[in-house]
Amino acid sequence: MQDLAHHILDIAENSVRAHASLVVIRLQERPSEDLLRLEIIDNGEGMSEEMRRQVLSPFTTSRTERRVGLGLALLAQAAREAGGDCRVESTPFHGTRIVADFRLSHIDLKPIGDLGETMLVLAVGHSDTDFALEIERGGGLRRFDTQEIRASLGDAPLCSPTGLRVLRGHLGEVLGTRPTHPYGLKESPNAC
Numbered sequence: 690m691q692d693l694a695h696h697i698l699d700i701a702e703n704s705v706r707a708h709a710s711l712v713v714i715r716l717q718e719r720p721s722e723d724l725l726r727l728e729i730i731d732n733g734e735g736m737s738e739e740m741r742r743q744v745l746s747p748f749t750t751s752r753t754e755r756r757v758g759l760g761l762a763l764l765a766q767a768a769r770e771a772g773g774d775c776r777v778e779s780t781p782f783h784g785t786r787i788v789a790d791f792r793l794s795h796i797d798l799k800p801i802g803d804l805g806e807t808m809l810v811l812a813v814g815h816s817d818t819d820f821a822l823e824i825e826r827g828g829g830l831r832r833f834d835t836q837e838i839r840a841s842l843g844d845a846p847l848c849s850p851t852g853l854r855v856l857r858g859h860l861g862e863v864l865g866t867r868p869t870h871p872y873g874l875k876e877s878p879n880a881c
C-alpha cells in the first residue's frame with residue numbers, strides 16, 4: 690500500500706466487518722516526540738485474547754475464502770519501516786483499538802495520501818456505521834463526524850447528492866482540500 694490513507698481504509702473495513710456502529714480514526718502529530726500516531730478505535734465485536742496476540746501475523750485471519758489476512762500485518766510493517774511499531778488492544782463484545790506509531794522524520798514514512806477519499810468511501814459505503822476523523826496537529830484539533838452530518842441532513846442519506854455535497858464540504862474544511870475524485874464516485878451525482 691502506497692500511503693496511510695489506503696491503510697486506514699483497509700483497517701476501518703475490519704471494524705465494519707466486526708459490526709462496529711462507530712469507528713474513530715485519530716491522527717496525532719507530535720513533533721517534539723518525532724511521532725505520528727494513528728489510532729483506529731471501534732465499538733465492534735472485538736477479538737479473543739488468542740486472536741489479538743496473533744493478529745499482526747499475515748497468517749491470522751477469520752476469513753474463510755483464504756488463509757492470509759494482510760491488513761494489520763501490512764500496517765505493522767509500515768510502522769516498523771518508519772521507526773515505529775503497532776499494537777492492538779481488544780475486548781470481546783466491546784471493541785478494538787489499533788495504535789500505529791511512526792517517526793515523523795523517518796525517510797520511509799509513507800505519505801498520508803488522500804484522507805478525504807478514504808473518509809468519503811467509508812461514509813458512503815457503510816450506511817450502518819458512523820465514522821469520525823480527528824486530526825491533532827500544531828496544538829489544534831479538527832474533527833469530521835458522520836453522526837453530526839447525518840443529523841444535519843435529516844432524511845437525506847449520505848449517499849444522496851445532498852449528502853455527498855455536505856460530506857465533501859465538511860471534509861474540505863477539515864482537511865483543507867475538497868475530495869473531488871473518490872474511487873468510482875467521481876462523476877456520480879448520487880452514490881446510493
Ligand SMILES: Nc1ncnc2c1ncn2[C@@H]1O[C@H](COP(=O)(O)OP(=O)(O)OP(=O)(O)O)[C@@H](O)[C@H]1O
Pocket residue numbers: 699700703704707731733734735736744749750751752757758759760761762785
Ligand atoms: N477491528 C476488528 N475487530 C474485530 N476483529 C478484527 C478487527 N480487525 C481485525 N480483526 C480480526 O483480525 C483478522 C486479521 O485482520 P487483517 O486485517 O490483518 O486481515 P483480514 O481482514 O482477515 O484480511 P485482509 O485485510 O487481507 O483482507 C480478521 O480476519 C479479523 O478476524
Ligand SMILES: [Mg+2]
Pocket residue numbers: 699700702703758759760761
Ligand atoms: Mg483486513
